[in-house]
Amino acid sequence: GAVVSQHPSRVICKSGTSVKIECRSLDFQATTMFWYRQFPKQSLMLMATSNEGSKATYEQGVEKDKFLINHASLTLSTLTVTSAHPEDSSFYICSARSPLSGSVEQYFGPGTRLTVT
Amino acid sequence: GDSVTQMEGPVTLSEEAFLTINCTYTATGYPSLFWYVQYPGEGLQLLLKATKADDKGSNKGFEATYRKETTSFHLEKGSVQVSDSAVYFCALTPSHAGKSTFGDGTTLTVKP
Numbered sequence: 001g002a003v004v005s006q007h008p009s010r011v012i013c014k015s016g017t018s019v020k021i022e023c024r025s026l027d028f029q030a031t032t033m034f035w036y037r038q039f040p041k042q043s044l045m046l047m048a049t050s051n052e053g054s055k056a057t058y059e060q061g062v063e064k065d066k067f068l069i070n071h072a073s074l075t076l077s078t079l080t081v082t083s084a085h086p087e088d089s090s091f092y093i094c095s096a097r098s099p100l101s102g103s104v105e106q107y108f109g110p111g112t113r114l115t116v117t
Numbered sequence: 118g119d120s121v122t123q124m125e126g127p128v129t130l131s132e133e134a135f136l137t138i139n140c141t142y143t144a145t146g147y148p149s150l151f152w153y154v155q156y157p158g159e160g161l162q163l164l165l166k167a168t169k170a171d172d173k174g175s176n177k178g179f180e181a182t183y184r185k186e187t188t189s190f191h192l193e194k195g196s197v198q199v200s201d202s203a204v205y206f207c208a209l210t211p212s213h214a215g216k217s218t219f220g221d222g223t224t225l226t227v228k229p
Contacts, residue, residue: 043221044161044219093161105149105210109160
């Protein structure tokens with residue numbers, strides 16, 4: 001149980017275009033989802049926290065107009081990188097939590113490798 | 118704020134060697150503590166967890182004990198295998214289920 005999927009696993013896009021990444025909790029309802037960015041050989045950097053039905057809370061320094069997060073249902077959150085540029089190339093990982101279960105544990109997706117050319 | 122400090126890597130061991138990766142934390146209250154493992158090109162997988170002082174988390178031969186007196190959660194394995202080569206992250210989550218804090222990760226390479 002507690003499986004989180006991400007789609008796509010890899011995406012290459014041209015500079016200036018937008019890319020949408022989906023994060024789904026497959027067998028549980030995720031009241032909270034997190035979006036992380038990971039640079040090579042580095043730890044995870046939290047970008048934003050999204051709660052179902054409300055606006056995402058962005059971390060300091062993360063441009064909310066560039067990284068659009070939508071958590072429209074209890075099983076789906078999306079991250080849209082708008083007007084992508086090469087510096088947005090990175091590994092994006094989502095995680096989901098269901099405090100309703102009584103646990104603070106996060107379940108991570110497999111990640112999405114974004115390359116902007 | 119909360120913080121997690123992990124032993125710097127990389128760590129290189131021979132197969133069947135004993136592994137310790139140190140992790141200490143700073144947090145208010147009583148956080149839950151986690152170890153995650155990340156294989157190349159993949160997301161994080163939960164390795165083990167402990168939710169209160171003196172709890173021992175264990176999985177696949179790995180163990181870690183929540184030590185509140187030393188604010189530590191060191192990861193150990195008695196005999197590592199080549200397949201254990203990965204990056205290991207120590208993390209904490211506050212009891213109120215807020216944001217998690219991750220260590221910088223420790224790269225483990227096990228040689229045959």
